[in-house]
Amino acid sequence: MADASDADQRDTQPTSPEVLSVSDLNEQIASFIEQSSELQGVRCIGEVTDLHQNGTALYFTLTDGDAELPCMIWANRYRKMDADLEDGTEVILEGDIDYWTEGGKIDLKPWEVIVVGDGEQAAAVERLRSELDERGWFDDEQKQRPPAFPERVGVVTSLRGDARYDIQSAIHEQDPTVDILVKDATVQGSEAPTSIANGIHHLDRSEDVDSIIVGRGGGSDSNLQAFNTERVAEAIFTANTPIVTAIGHTDDRLIADRVADMAAITPTAAGEYIVNSRNDFLASEIEPLEQQLEAAYETFEQEHEHEQELAEAVDGAASPEGLPPIYYKAAIGVLLLLLLVITALWLGVI
Template sequence: MADAPDTERQAVEPDAREVLSVSQLNDRIASVVQDTPALNGVRCIGEVTDLHKNSTALYFTLTDGEAELPCTIWANRYREMDADLEDGTEVILEGDIDYWVEGGKIDLKPWEVVVGGDQAAAVERLRSELEERGWFEDEQKQQPPAFPERVNVVTSLRGDARYDIQNAIHGQDPTVDILVKDATVQGWNAPTSIANGIHHLDRSEDVDAIIVGRGDGSDSNLQAFNTERVAEAIFTANTPVVTAIGHTDDRLIADQVADIATITPTAAGEYTVNFRKEFLASEIEPLKQQLDAAYETFQQEHEHEQELAEAVGEATAPGASHRFTTRSRSLRCCCCCWS
């Protein structure tokens, strides 16, 4: 019989390392997490997403747009907090990192929640920086065409904003083509979604204007329009951009960078087609003034021509020569008397 392959003849050497059960390994991970001072009493800022709750606890994910961290707040503790959390809320959480042995999951268990965090300060820092770059200057603004044939829109297909814009435009001019690019307008991925939508539509050569916006919302829900990513997409667009964000508070950064800022989607749609009225008024008024001046000059010249015609008529009328001779003789007689 042929020799068996070496792999079959070789004895399996036992591994001297300890073999742990899942529970034992999870216990070891938990002890490391619990005994690490850097993971206790941590403070973390981010945005609340995927929030859901039951009678036992409030569960959500904290994200900064790049990474995510599961969080759990026990129901009795949450009731004692002065916080009303919802998807999109910006928060600063303070608590301990915990490892759930049975589920094999790390999460943050906050004991303190501060809604808003330093979001306002961060927005103001960005606003100042962009102002220094000159992104808000009027010289950087583009004027949408007076007679648009195609308008592109970046907004959520599930929101009312798209219909408000469409109705406002087609109510004035049903011949304008409208293309809507679906975008997430709130939440951690909204800035990227909105910016990508602007970049995508800006590549179309036959688009006359881009409207970017959404309906009204809370401050936290509008924060995508206070980000550098959206501001840069608007600023670098070759196509004029009109913001259509439903709000009444201080202007958002996106509004300041945009070529035209309106406070509602309806207003944006109306402006896009009604701008032609302003354009025509600005063009026609100087022409009207020139026409009025030309007509006044014509009237004056016509009156002067009539006076000349009357004078010529009197000079060439029958008997005019005799009257002239008689007057001349009378003048000579008068002169003789004086001499």
């Protein structure tokens, strides 16, 4: 028989929590946020990145370089604000934290925007861009072309991303004999510049690597800032191996792209560019030679036909009266010899 202490212990044990659906749990989270006074009417300062809009709303990310917060302003409210936002603008936002139950995402919905000025991060990137431009790091004269027939391609990217698979597929679809050496690197965050630069240096020291692709599968502006650092730019510029960037974005706004020998929009495009260098070489070097040979052969055929016609005409002509046959044959031989010499001179044989 159980004693009283056992019964009391069973009574005090916590019951299992209710099992909620995803929708119910998200509704509870949204309700908690809405009822929390600390999350309503908040003020936050940061830099605008990833700005885009459609007909109904303006979307952007607010970042301080270490963390980021999604933001959304309804289009009709934004039109009434005395603010002109663009990437790199530093702002103070006042608004409510909101939770989107369908997508399970949190964001800040500002009702007031105060423009402080150009963000520190954007200003620093622009200063570095101007400095490197003055050094000549962006000049076309500094660019190298990858080899026409690559044997081993180095890739600096994260082993956890899809970029390396896209590069491998693009290269091996064109030439499965190309060897690919992947150097794992951190491609975002504070450690990324050093990690990417070390990866470039490592592959550049490998004598059998004849071109290098540095890439990742896109991302927000704040996640791509490693490619706007002097550390990565210097590693690319000082490399002896041709380097192609493949950072997965659509506009040329990154310093690494400007320094690289070639900037591809996507990792797939970078892989295609490496193997298509062979096709470009064939088109620029071999095809003109083929055209010249074909033209020379056609000329030779025409001249040969002309010689045959002349020979037939001479053979069919009557021997001049009073001229001994031996002199007639000698004259024909001289004429044919002269014709051959003229033809050889015209063709550049002698």
